[in-house]
Structure formats: structure tokens, C-alpha cells
Amino acid sequence: MTMQGIENVVGETAYDVSGDKVGSVGNLYASDSTGRPEWVTVNTGLFGSKHTFVPLDGAHVEKDGLHLAPTKSKIKDAPRIDAGGHLSEGEATELYRYYGLGTPKANGNANNGKAGMAGQPGMQNAKMDGTAADGSMVRSEERLRAGTETVESGRVGLRKVVVTEEQQVTVPVSHEEVRVVREPIAEGETGGRIGEDQREVVLHEERPVVAKETVAVERVGLETETVRGEEQITETVRKEQVEVDGLDDDGTGKHKKH
Numbered sequence: 001m002t003m004q005g006i007e008n009v010v011g012e013t014a015y016d017v018s019g020d021k022v023g024s025v026g027n028l029y030a031s032d033s034t035g036r037p038e039w040v041t042v043n044t045g046l047f048g049s050k051h052t053f054v055p056l057d058g059a060h061v062e063k064d065g066l067h068l069a070p071t072k073s074k075i076k077d078a079p080r081i082d083a084g085g086h087l088s089e090g091e092a093t094e095l096y097r098y099y100g101l102g103t104p105k106a107n108g109n110a111n112n113g114k115a116g117m118a119g120q121p122g123m124q125n126a127k128m129d130g131t132a133a134d135g136s137m138v139r140s141e142e143r144l145r146a147g148t149e150t151v152e153s154g155r156v157g158l159r160k161v162v163v164t165e166e167q168q169v170t171v172p173v174s175h176e177e178v179r180v181v182r183e184p185i186a187e188g189e190t191g192g193r194i195g196e197d198q199r200e201v202v203l204h205e206e207r208p209v210v211a212k213e214t215v216a217v218e219r220v221g222l223e224t225e226t227v228r229g230e231e232q233i234t235e236t237v238r239k240e241q242v243e244v245d246g247l248d249d250d251g252t253g254k255h256k257k258h
Contacts, residue, residue: 006037006061011143013065014042014054016072024145025066026051028138029087039087039095040066042075052078055099070099141239156222175205 006028014025026041040059041051058069068075079098081091096102178201 006040006056006066007138009061009066010140014040015065015067016075017067017069018071019067020072022068022072022075023050023052027140029053040068042068044076050080052076053081053095054078055095055101057101074099137242139240139242142237144233144235144237146233158220158222171208173206173208176203178203 009025010028012025014022016022023042023044026043028037029039029041030037037056039053040056042054044050044052052075054068054070054075056068060067079091079094081087081095087095
């Protein structure tokens with residue numbers, strides 16, 4: 001995997017060995033001696049706030065991004081190392097041991113007194129080193145990536161209480177009343193006698209009776225509805241520009257004769 005072939009995935013999506021997304025590709029780290037990329041940082045966490053070193057051994061580039069050899073859990077649990085500048089001997093040793101790549105050995109020829117690794121001394125950030133083995137230069141820029149997180153904004157509950165109210169209903173009722181009815185005796189009828197007598201009539205009436213019964217009238221529940229909207233986020237990003245020194249007006253490096 002050459003620097004020219006992998007530099008295009010910077011800022012793209014990084015996947016683990018199973019194809020699960022683990023974050024975005026951050027910086028490339030190349031060997032001081034060969035210029036070949038050996039490590040990559042993967043930006044994980046909310047808005048890419050965490051930078052994790054992952055070896056490029058076994059990695060490959062596809063249309064959807066960079067596919068790495070370790071698993072997602074292995075990458076997320078990797079040692080936290082400052083993703084800038086030069087990897088020290090201790091940092092390199094810690095990473096090699098964690099990923100099971102063996103133990104790097106100190107190299108007396110490491111640049112600037114930095115301890116190197118066997119066959120590949122001094123892992124240097126490819127972006128900060130500036131120049132690859134073929135003389136080309138990698139230009140990098142920051143890209144704004146916005147995401148969302150779900151937070152609790154409030155709670156709504158149901159509570160049933162008992163209230164009292166008055167209701168009026170109209171009930172038809174009836175009752176019996178007594179009235180005196182007199183009928184004349186026809187001439188020639190007998191049976192009348194003089195003496196005391198008493199009769200009793202039982203009167204009836206209807207009275208309203210109230211009874212209560214409990215019936216279910218409706219079911220009340222709660223449901224949530226997702227309302228989509230948009231919010232604008234403004235953030236400052238940086239990018240690198242490449243300036244060329246030593247060129248003439250005609251775009252060549254030759255000086256004109258007077």
C-alpha cells in the first residue's frame with residue numbers, strides 16, 4: 001500500500017475486519033526510512049473526539065473507505081496516544097504489543113535520537129513530515145462532520161385521580177290517590193241494613209331509586225412522535241495550501257537570461 005494510494009482515504013470512513021464502521025480516517029503515519037504508511041489514526045467518539053492508532057498491516061482501500069484488519073472492539077480499546085508529531089520508542093512498543101505485532105527493537109540510526117523500530121525506524125506523521133519518498137507532498141484539510149445524539153428533553157406521565165360531580169336524571173313516577181265515588185242504588189235492590197261498617201284501601205306510589213355502577217368508558221395512553229427539523233452548526237476548520245517557490249513567470253524552474 002503506497003502513500004499515493006492511501007492518502008485519498010483521509011477523512012473517509014474506516015471499517016473493522018467485519019465491515020463495521022469504527023469512525024473516520026485521521027492522520028497517516030509513515031516510516032522515516034521508507035516513506036511507507038505504517039499506522040493510521042481513526043477518529044472515534046462523538047464528533048470524532050477520540051484518536052486511536054491502528055496498524056495498516058492487512059488493511060485495504062475500497063470505494064466506501066478504508067478497511068482495517070483489527071476488530072472494532074480491539075480498535076476502541078487501544079492505548080490512547082497523542083496523535084501528533086513523532087511516535088516515541090515507548091509509544092511504539094505499547095502499540096506493537098497491544099496489536100500482537102511483536103516488540104519493536106531500538107535502532108541506533110533513528111533520526112534525532114528517537115528510538116526506532118526494527119526495519120522501520122521513527123514512525124513520523126505523514127502530514128507533518130510533508131514529503132514522501134518520491135518527493136510528493138500530502139496536503140490535508142479538516143472537514144466538518146456533524147452528528148446527533150439523543151438526550152432526555154422531558155418526561156410525560158399518566159396519573160388517574162377521582163373527582164366528584166353532580167348529575168341530574170329525570171325519573172317518571174306514579175302514585176295512587178283516593179277519591180269518593182257515589183252511585184245511586186237502583187229501585188228494587190235489597191241488601192241494605194243499618195249498622196256500622198269500615199273499609200280500608202291501600203294506596204301505592206313509586207319512589208325514585210338511585211343505584212351506581214362502574215363502567216369503562218375509554219382507554220388513555222401515551223405515544224411519542226419524532227418531529228424532524230434542521231439546525232445549523234458553525235465551526236472553524238483548517239486546511240493546508242501548497243505554495244511553490246522558485247518558479248519563473250512561465251511556470252518553469254529555469255531562470256531567464258538577460
